[in-house]
Amino acid sequence: MKRVKVRKGDNVYEGIEIPSVDEKYLVLKLDNGYNIAFRRNEIKVDIIGEFEKKSKKIEKKEARYRKELRDVSIIGTGGTIASKIDYTTGAVYPAFSPEELEKMVPEIFELANIYPREVLQILSENMNIEKWKRVGNAVIEEINKDRSIVIAHGTDTMHYTASFLSFTLKNLSLPVVLTGSQRSSDRPSSDSRMNLFCSVKFATTDYNKVVICMHGTMEDTFCYVHKGVKVRKNHTSRRDAFQSVNTKPVAKVYYNGEIEFFEDMPAKHEKRAYFDDKIEEKIFLLKVFPNIAHEILDFLIDQKYRGIVLEGTGLGHTPSILYNTIKRGIDEGVTFCMTSQCINGRVNMNVYQTGRKLMELGVIPCKDMLPEVCYTKMMHVLGHARESDEIRKLMRTNIAGEIIEDTVIL
Amino acid sequence: MKRVKVRKGDNVYEGIEIPSVDEKYLVLKLDNGYNIAFRRNEIKVDIIGEFEKKSKKIEKKEARYRKELRDVSIIGTGGTIASKIDYTTGAVYPAFSPEELEKMVPEIFELANIYPREVLQILSENMNIEKWKRVGNAVIEEINKDRSIVIAHGTDTMHYTASFLSFTLKNLSLPVVLTGSQRSSDRPSSDSRMNLFCSVKFATTDYNKVVICMHGTMEDTFCYVHKGVKVRKNHTSRRDAFQSVNTKPVAKVYYNGEIEFFEDMPAKHEKRAYFDDKIEEKIFLLKVFPNIAHEILDFLIDQKYRGIVLEGTGLGHTPSILYNTIKRGIDEGVTFCMTSQCINGRVNMNVYQTGRKLMELGVIPCKDMLPEVCYTKMMHVLGHARESDEIRKLMRTNIAGEIIEDTVIL
Structure with missing residues (x-):
């Protein structure tokens, strides 16, 4: 791929030209990770170099159990948080292996003992009752091993899933935190890293309910934690698309690990957690x-x-x-x-x-x-x-x- | 009706007890116009007087034509802006006579020569294509008399109507302003007075498009004017329920009559305005x-x-x-x-x-x-x-x- 300079009127843009679906357009990946499309007949293009993909040197961490940390299971279901761009078509496709977590967000291994588990590999528009049941049962299996839960989920239907799980996961003793990403994780602008960090951090608290943890603003400063039954995806693409509706969020989790709670901790359950699968599908x-x-x-x-x-x-x-x-x-x-x-x-x-x-x-x-x-x-x-x-x-x-x-x- | 003092815990509320649909509740109309419902078993009630409806002295204005003012037709379709409370059931029902406008908002007669015209008397959830056509045709009749248009409309579907009219009213030479009310006009907290004032004021400008003009905040300070194709009712009951989506409002109209435009005036049309009734209904x-x-x-x-x-x-x-x-x-x-x-x-x-x-x-x-x-x-x-x-x-x-x-x- 080529590094190019695009002139449109008085403005100059620099970035990598990536394949476009429509040849009338030139699509430019900016250095901040955003893509811009230009009508070819409105711009002047100068090639300024070849683009080489940087191979980041990853320091392999040993997944060593540390007794002083909580155990957190990260359940993969697919979605953008587990996606990469296919540069031949320009499209994003799901590509998650639990091991990649360590490359992607090594810092979460400082927060908890991490147990990745892939349950589904779908884009979340295809989420349905049968798949919800698989997720629900997997959550209970992990919870009953005393592990808090982070669910990596596509954002399209994350709020439907959070609500479904809020009603069907009973006697939760530990948090169930859904999180996702509005930009795929191999883009520099991806929100997945902070979202995962804050979600794992929140999973180590005693807030034993189903919540969604996603960017609080456009910046990488903090995430909001929203009740699973009071949250909605209110924007197609912004990082802070998820918002609490008719109430305030549960907490703010800063990227330095600090948590600010806006409400009291829920009561504990003494009984064993279970997934209530009695569902009317129609x-x-x-x-x-x-x-x-x-x-x-x-x-x-x-x-x-x-x-x-x-x-x-x-x-x-x-x-x-x-x-x-x-x-x-x-x-x-x-x-x-x-x-x-x-x-x-x-x-x-x-x-x-x-x-x-x-x-x-x-x-x-x-x-x-x-x-x-x-x-x-x-x-x-x-x-x-x-x-x-x-x-x-x-x-x-x-x-x-x-x-x-x-x-x-x- | 009785004026009462209600004690609930440490709080004391004073107002008029109005009939409740459910006898388990006492419904109190506060002096600010809001209603509160209390469970009767949780409160202590003291009767402190009888309520007499104040009869406001209305100074009858003569609808006299003033050459220096623009002509504005106010088209009534029903909805809360034209509603009153039925105190026997507590419900709101439509009750609009164009003459009442003068009692309700005498100040609009200082802004323009007002021509009220009742086209429909419905709650807006019953708006449909046949009724849209009646409104569209009435607008054109009035526009062709060189009158700007204010449409008093129920808020439930006002944004659907504004959008429909935006596509079907062609070559508009004058503004078409939809407005409504989230609280019926005989409540002290009604927003209808300022909404009508600002709408008539905006109708006297040259902004020849279909817009919605409603409260900009909870206060009686200003209205926002929204493009008819970029606005949505985003709250069930707040005065500022209507919001521009994916764009900023067209203008701000202050209750003192000042207008602040956020964009340029649209181009004028030389051709005669018409209602394009070629509609696919399915x-x-x-x-x-x-x-x-x-x-x-x-x-x-x-x-x-x-x-x-x-x-x-x-x-x-x-x-x-x-x-x-x-x-x-x-x-x-x-x-x-x-x-x-x-x-x-x-x-x-x-x-x-x-x-x-x-x-x-x-x-x-x-x-x-x-x-x-x-x-x-x-x-x-x-x-x-x-x-x-x-x-x-x-x-x-x-x-x-x-x-x-x-x-x-x-």
Whole structure:
């Protein structure tokens, strides 16, 4: 590959030209790791040298057990944190071997005794219930060896997985920390190194819940730790894409290893941890929008979905054209839960006649739960309860910190 | 109604007790207009007086034409901005008569010659294409009388409507400003007064595009004016729920009438404005999530949907289990557009193999377009184009400011 200087108007960019999918564009990898694409007809290009990949000298560390450190299992599932760029196509592909951890982030071996374990090798858009079960069972096996857990996960669906595990991992005695990377680990701008460092550090605490630990800002200064049921990926590409919604983060972990907690340590569990695999799989998450037709709901009912999470508008509404079908579904035993596509705030179906009507039909208002969280919670709740009163009660009761009660109605 | 003092623990609240839907709760309207609900078994209540509704003395203004002012038509569609509380049920119901404007916000009559016109009386969750057409046609009638437009709209779907109108109102010579209210106008905490004031003020400028004008903060200090294709309701109840996404607002309108523009005035149109009602109605907006089954897509294709907006994960992905059905749809002439459920950021399907695969199938990556905007844009584009190449080109070309090009790919 060639090192080039690109002139566009008054600006000059320098970097490595990498293969482009579209020959109309020149793609430049800058020294800070970012890529820029230019229309070839708008630029002037000077070749200034050949690019040679630097081979970093890696000092091999011996994985020696140190009694004074906690044990942390790093569970690999794939995703960008375990990915490399394919320079022939310019695309990123998964390529994780647990041993590479030591090359990538040698400093975590100072924080804990590290046990890498690869459970899956997928991009996280392909995460599903069967794979969640494999992860859940692996977590329990490791936890029962007294190891805290770090799960390296693709960022696309990390918050769905964190929420699912929050409801299904019971009696956790140690932290389960999900982390990932928005830039692949062989890019200089990768966030994987600090994310892994902070995640392992947090895993050595007594915060025995499922959390997500990712960059707190664009800088390599600290990570935020978010409750697994109160977090969302709110940006496609920024390092600080993950944000706590309707609450503050659990803690800040600085890159020097200091931890600042924003809340008290949860109570300890005396009973043995287990993975609760009683899951209702037929749940649908449906975003409501103007002109949505009732036929889609009829179809879901015909397909024997047992639960439907409505991502309603505003305080929790749907077009009234859906009411009859919702009634039909509820008559046939389908559970309907209401959340809001506004993301921030809480459902309140008492304010408008339309919300009250939906509640009369039997739709369950799900307070300040994120739609994605409500979806995974329904899988868990409908795996256990069949009676509508019990389902309603469980959906509106805090199981894993997913609900923050609020006395202010409006 | 009774004025009461409520003690809960060490806290004391004073206000008017208003009827509650659930007798287990006492609902208190505080003097600042907010309502609080208390569990009756957790509080002590003292009645301290009877509540009498203050009858404000309204000075009737004569709607007199003033030549030096611009003409502004206020189009009523319903929603909270035109709502009142029903004190017997505690619910809010629509109750708008154009004349009430003068009682509510007499100061707007100092800003412009006001022409109120009620087009709809609905809560905005019931907004749909037929109603959008009525609004669009009414806007053009008023614009062609040389009147700027303020549309009073429910907040649930205001951003969908703003986006729809942005694509379908052509050659606008004057501003079209949508506004609404998060609190009904007979509450002391209502935001409707300042929102209407700032909207009318902005309507008197030369910014000839569709915008949303709503509270910029929780305070009554200023409104932000957002592009109709770059804005979203991001909170269920806060006054500052509407936010510009992936761009900054157009302007700030202070409650004293000052306007601070953040961009240049758009070019003028010489041609006559019109409402372009060529709309493809069979468009579906589908949120993708882990475990989504391909049957739902098969159903939408069977139902003859012509366009499907995928609200994908991350940079624009779906589970690979959907690929075959997407291929089937594209083979049958269905257009698939990709947006991201992350909301912030932009789709980039070149980064991962999975994104590249979706592009090979023919899915159109929709840059930094919001899913809701992509949905209304597809209605417009598929109403005009039938050839897949033309559709692709139009979807990826800026029509109303919905795309912000960016040379940084990742």
